[in-house]
Structures are given as C-alpha cells and as structure tokens.
Amino acid sequence: xxxxxxxxxxxxxxxxxxxxxxxxxxxxxxxxxxxxxxxxxxxxxxxxxxxxxxxxxxxxxxxxxxxxxxxxxxxxxxxxxxxxxxxxxxxxxxxxxxxxxxxxxxxxxxxxxxxxxxxxxxxxxxxxxxxxxxxxxxxxxxxxxxxxxxxxxxxxxxxxxxxxxxxxxxxxxxxxxxxxxxxxxxxxxxxxxxxxxxxxxxxxxxxxxxxxxxxxxxxxxxxxxxxxxxxxxxxxxxxxxxxxxxxxxxxxxxxxxxxxxxxxxxxxxxxxxxxxxxxxxxxxxxxxxxxxxxxxxxxxxxxxxxxxxxxxxxxxxxxxxxxxx
Amino acid sequence: xxxxxxxxxxxxxxxxxxxxxxxxxxxxxxxxxxxxxxxxxxxxxxxxxxxxxxxxxxxxxxxxxxxxxxxxxxxxxxxxxxxxxxxxxxxxxxxxxxxxxxxxxxxxxxxxxxxxxxxxxxxxxxxxxxxxxxxxxxxxxxxxxxxxxxxxxxxxxxxxxxxxxxxxxxxxxxxxxxxxxxxxxxxxxxxxxxxxxxxxxxxxxxxxxxxxxxxxxxxxxxxxxxxxxxxxxxxxxxxxxxxxxxxxxxxxx
Ligand SMILES: Nc1ncnc2c1ncn2[C@@H]1O[C@H](COP(=O)(O)OP(=O)(O)OP(=O)(O)O)[C@@H](O)[C@H]1O
Ligand SMILES: [Mg+2]
Numbered sequence: 001x002x003x004x005x006x007x008x009x010x011x012x013x014x015x016x017x018x019x020x021x022x023x024x025x026x027x028x029x030x031x032x033x034x035x036x037x038x039x040x041x042x043x044x045x046x047x048x049x050x051x052x053x054x055x056x057x058x059x060x061x062x063x064x065x066x067x068x069x070x071x072x073x074x075x076x077x078x079x080x081x082x083x084x085x086x087x088x089x090x091x092x093x094x095x096x097x098x099x100x101x102x103x104x105x106x107x108x109x110x111x112x113x114x115x116x117x118x119x120x121x122x123x124x125x126x127x128x129x130x131x132x133x134x135x136x137x138x139x140x141x142x143x144x145x146x147x148x149x150x151x152x153x154x155x156x157x158x159x160x161x162x163x164x165x166x167x168x169x170x171x172x173x174x175x176x177x178x179x180x181x182x183x184x185x186x187x188x189x190x191x192x193x194x195x196x197x198x199x200x201x202x203x204x205x206x207x208x209x210x211x212x213x214x215x216x217x218x219x220x221x222x223x224x225x226x227x228x229x230x231x232x233x234x235x236x237x238x239x240x241x242x243x244x245x246x247x248x249x250x251x252x253x254x255x256x257x258x259x260x261x262x263x264x265x266x267x268x269x270x271x272x273x274x275x276x277x278x279x280x281x282x283x284x285x286x287x288x289x290x291x292x293x294x295x296x297x298x299x300x301x302x303x304x305x306x307x308x309x310x311x312x313x314x315x316x317x318x319x320x321x322x323x324x325x
Numbered sequence: 326x327x328x329x330x331x332x333x334x335x336x337x338x339x340x341x342x343x344x345x346x347x348x349x350x351x352x353x354x355x356x357x358x359x360x361x362x363x364x365x366x367x368x369x370x371x372x373x374x375x376x377x378x379x380x381x382x383x384x385x386x387x388x389x390x391x392x393x394x395x396x397x398x399x400x401x402x403x404x405x406x407x408x409x410x411x412x413x414x415x416x417x418x419x420x421x422x423x424x425x426x427x428x429x430x431x432x433x434x435x436x437x438x439x440x441x442x443x444x445x446x447x448x449x450x451x452x453x454x455x456x457x458x459x460x461x462x463x464x465x466x467x468x469x470x471x472x473x474x475x476x477x478x479x480x481x482x483x484x485x486x487x488x489x490x491x492x493x494x495x496x497x498x499x500x501x502x503x504x505x506x507x508x509x510x511x512x513x514x515x516x517x518x519x520x521x522x523x524x525x526x527x528x529x530x531x532x533x534x535x536x537x538x539x540x541x542x543x544x545x546x547x548x549x550x551x552x553x554x555x556x557x558x559x560x561x562x563x564x565x566x567x568x569x570x571x572x573x574x575x576x577x578x
Contacts, residue, residue, distance in 0.1 A: 054577060
C-alpha cells in the first residue's frame with residue numbers, strides 16, 4: 001500500500017545551478033510522526049517546500065494522500081497544513097481574522113467552532129482579537145500553527161516548529177502534536193533539537209547534502225546504531241589499564257576510579273560477562289555500576305559527520321568528543 | 326472552483342484597502358478635485374470650448390483615467406508585493422487555488438476599489454463642473470474594463486518588483502506622463518501633424534479617447550479601436566500572468 005506521502009526520484013536544482021536534492025525516495029505512512037533531521041542547508045526546507053507547492057521540483061514525483069502534487073494539486077494541497085520555518089504574519093490582521101482567512105483559502109466553509117477549538121488548544125483564545133503585530137514571537141508561531149490546522153489537514157508539516165520557543169511551550173506543542181497523531185493526522189517535522197525527535201518521532205530520516213542517508217524506525221535506529229556504555233566505579237583507583245584488559249574497548253576516568261567499557265548495543269552482549277569475569281580474576285573490585293545508551297544526538301552527529309553515506313557500514317557512533325555541526 | 330478561497334483573498338484585500346482609505350481614496354479624490362477647481366471653475370471659463378465641450382467638462386474623462394490607471398496599478402501591485410515581501414505569500418502558494426482564482430481575488434479587489442474611486446471622483450466633479458454622460462452604459466463598461474486591465478498590469482508589476490521604488494516608478498514615471506500627453510488636456514488634432522502621429526503610439530490616447538466618447542460622443546479615434554486596444558492589452562496581461570504562474574517566475578524558485 002502506498003504511503004500517505006510517497007516521494008520518488010525527487011530532484012531539485014535551483015536556478016543558480018545548486019543541486020539541493022538528489023534522487024530522494026521516501027514513503028511516509030498514514031498517522032506516523034516522521035522526523036527529518038539534517039544539518040543546516042541539508043535540504044529539509046527544500047523538500048518540504050516542494051511537497052507543499054512552494055518550490056518547483058526539477059524531476060521526480062510526489063503523491064500526497066493519493067494525489068499527485070502537480071496533476072491534482074488541489075487534492076494534494078487540500079490535505080496539507082504547513083507551518084514554515086520563517087515567521088511571517090500580516091501585521092494588521094487579527095488572530096481570528098488570520099486563522100479564518102486560512103480556512104477559506106483552503107476551500108473550507110466557515111466553521112467558527114473549529115477555529116475556536118484550534119485557538120483554545122494553542123492558548124490563543126484570549127488573544128483572538130489582537131492584531132498579529134501585538135503578539136510575541138512564540139505567539140506568532142502558534143498563530144502559524146493555528147493557520148495550518150484551520151482547514152483540518154490530514155498531513156501536517158512542521159518546519160522547525162520549536163525554534164525560538166521556550167521549554168514550556170515546546171512541551172505544549174509536543175502534546176498537541178501527539179494529540180493530532182491520535183486523531184490520525186500524519187506529521188512530518190524537521191528539527192535541530194534531537195531531543196525533540198527522540199521524544200516525538202516514530203521514524204527518523206536523516207538528510208545530508210540533499211541525499212537521504214538513512215530512514216529508520218526510531219527504536220530500531222537507537223538499538224542498531226547506538227552504543228552502550230558500562231561504567232564501573234572502582235573500590236581502588238587504577239593507574240593504568242591492566243594488561244589483561246588490553247584489546248578491550250575500555251578507558252579510565254575520574255582519576256582511575258571509573259572504568260568505562262563501550263560496546264555495541266546489538267552485538268556484543270557477551271562482552272560484559274567476559275569483562276566482569278576478567279575483573280574478578282584480577283581481583284579488581286567495584287562498588288557500583290551504571291549502563292547508559294547513546295542518545296539519538298550522538299547517533300546523529302556520528303552519521304552526518306561520516307565522510308560518505310553508506311548506512312549499512314555503520315557500526316558505532318562515536319559517543320563523545322565530537323562537536324555538533 | 327475554490328470559491329471560498331477567492332472570497333478569502335478578496336475580503337482580505339478589501340479589508341486592507343479600508344485600512345488605507347486615506348491614501349488610497351481620499352488623496353486621489355482631493356488631487357483630482359483640485360484640477361476640477363482650477364481648470365474647470367477658475368481657468369476653464371476663460372478657455373474656449375473644444376469640440377463644442379466646455380474645457381472643464383472636456384478634461385474630466387482624462388483626469389478620471391489618470392486616477393483610474395495609477396490607482397489600479399498601485400493597488401494591485403501593492404496587494405501582491407506586500408505578501409511577497411513579508412513572506413506571507415507562502416500560504417497562497419501552498420493553497421488549493423488555481424492562478425485564475427488568485428488573480429480573481431487580488432485583481433478583483435483592486436479593480437473594485439478603482440471603480441468605486443472613479444465613481445466618487447465623478448460625483449465630486451459634478452460640484453465644480455457641469456457635464457453630461459451621453460452613453461452611461463459604455464462609460465461604466467469602459468470604467469470597469471480599464472480598472473480590470475490596469476489592475477492586471479499592476480499585479481504583474483507587483484510580482485516583478487523586488488523593491489518599493491519599482492512599485493512607484495511605473496505609475497509615476499510611465500503612466501502619469503502618458504496620460505498628460507495622451508490628450509487629457511487637449512484634443513489630439515490640436516497637435517501639429519507630426520506629433521499627432523507620435524501620439525498614436527501612446528496607448529493611453531485610445532483609453533482617453535474612448536472614455537471621452539462615452540461622455541460626450543466625440544473622440545480622437547474610433548471607439549471600436551479604443552475598446553479593441555484595451556482588450557488587446559488585457560489579454561496580453563492575462564497571458565503574461567499565466568506564463569508567470571506556469572514557470573513560477575519570481576514566485577516559485
Ligand atoms: N532559492 C534558492 N536558490 C538557490 N539556492 C537555494 C535556494 N533555497 C535554498 N537554497 C540552497 O539549498 C540548500 C538547502 O536549503 P534548505 O533551506 O532546504 O536547507 P535546510 O535543510 O532547511 O537548512 P536549515 O536547517 O538551515 O533550515 C542550501 O544550500 C541553500 O543555500
Ligand atoms: Mg530549513
């Protein structure tokens with residue numbers, strides 16, 4: 001069954017000759033939350049803009065809710081709500097007026113009850129008669145979300161919805177997005193806050209230099225590419241790594257009090273037992289131990305920093321010492 | 326047909342115009358009225374009739390055209406330039422509206438306002454100058470046709486422009502001279518032979534001449550030619566707009 005959004009061989013070369021997207025293929029299923037991650041300039045906004053009709057593709061095809069975005073643009077666009085990355089609002093319009101305008105523009109008959117519901121959910125109801133220029137930045141962003149939801153879209157694009165938004169509002173938005181998913185809306189979001197993708201997404205796509213380098217179920221991705229870390233707090237500090245442990249992926253921290261063992265989450269289950277046995281044989285005692293999984297952020301940084309794509313070759317992401325960007 | 330969409334754009338534009346009532350209605354009405362006062366009431370009585378029409382009455386069609394052209398162009402060009410400038414145009418471009426529907430909304434609103442403005446000026450003129458309208462139907466038809474055509478033209482300018490100056494340049498530097506030289510204040514056949522020929526290359530001559538015919542039944546060129554020229558320009562604008570949306574020129578990268 002084709003997905004809610006189906007992208008085939010999508011290409012984009014801008015007029016200045018810059019190739020922003022190369023052979024993008026992507027299926028997004030109905031009702032999922034899909035997070036698109038990638039560094040600045042990777043092509044996230046370009047991809048979303050093509051699907052929403054803001055940018056002309058140079059090749060390939062896109063179907064949304066069963067409608068081709070060119071041949072049947074009305075059908076496709078009716079089902080899409082877009083919250084773009086850039087804040088832009090009509091200064092003189094009222095909140096109510098702006099959101100009602102969007103509903104009409106998308107061909108829906110007026111429904112004050114629905115507009116009221118959307119405004120209440122986004123805590124904009126008290127501001128409904130305010131002119132947009134009198135709102136704060138975070139409120140303007142909420143107005144843009146309200147506009148996107150005004151016509152009850154099946155698919156919602158959120159291009160960095162939480163950029164410049166405070167923690168509390170971010171939590172509210174996440175709750176709202178989950179609520180929308182419950183009601184069957186498909187959500188595609190881009191974000192630089194990996195925490196956000198980790199918290200929200202069902203699946204994750206990573207885009208770099210205009211190419212999709214990975215699409216994975218979030219849980220599987222973290223299991224597959226994540227590394228685990230076992231931290232042993234020793235009774236007595238070690239000056240150096242004992243010979244017996246040479247060749248094992250271990251290191252010392254905290255003045256020799258902590259012995260850290262890093263291992264592949266999937267493959268080396270047996271390694272922990274071997275390590276503990278070796279320590280026992282050497283008489284190295286420990287008072288406590290902790291394990292930790294690498295976060296999506298670490299996985300992501302590892303991915304986009306790799307010199308070339310090729311996900312299957314991926315082993316462990318480097319858990320530390322790598323700068324984001 | 327996305328009627329709700331057309332209505333949304335139209336209503337939005339009309340609301341914008343209500344907010345700028347002073348500069349978009351009051352100022353053209355006042356400046357045109359000044360002409361009527363000076364040329365109609367004051368100097369006009371000392372001037373001879375042209376084609377049997379008193380001078381004050383003679384200049385009404387031309388001055389009306391001047392407001393109609395400049396206001397249609399600036400209304401429509403601002404209407405589409407502003408969202409392009411502020412970025413809010415993303416919403417219209419991502420909406421299920423065809424380019425014809427977008428044009429109906431924006432250009433329809435701009436033309437509506439120009440027609441209203443034209444009628445206000447006509448009524449105001451009555452206080453200063455005595456005039457009659459021989460063919461009221463054709464006068465109205467010409468008024469609407471001109472408003473629509475030049476709103477389309479303004480729409481194109483608004484999409485093409487990438488600065489506020491460019492929006493001002495066309496009405497100020499192109500339209501105003503063409504109107505002044507296009508027979509607003511004189512009949513073309515009062516010009517020397519050579520300049521008569523030159524004048525025929527001024528498209529505004531055909532507009533003013535046709536409009537004057539609707540008022541007084543006299544014209545420099547045949548009314549059929551006037552209507553024909555206007556329609557040609559209208560279709561040229563429509564064709565340009567369809568090309569703009571087909572290629573995404575300055576709208577969709
Ligand atoms: N209109 C345009 N003309 C030429 N190049 C463009 C245009 N728009 C974007 N680009 C280029 O395409 C590339 C991808 O841009 P895009 O906005 O899609 O990136 P992004 O992944 O959304 O980045 P960010 O995280 O910063 O939002 C960038 O290198 C950008 O400079
Ligand atoms: Mg972007």
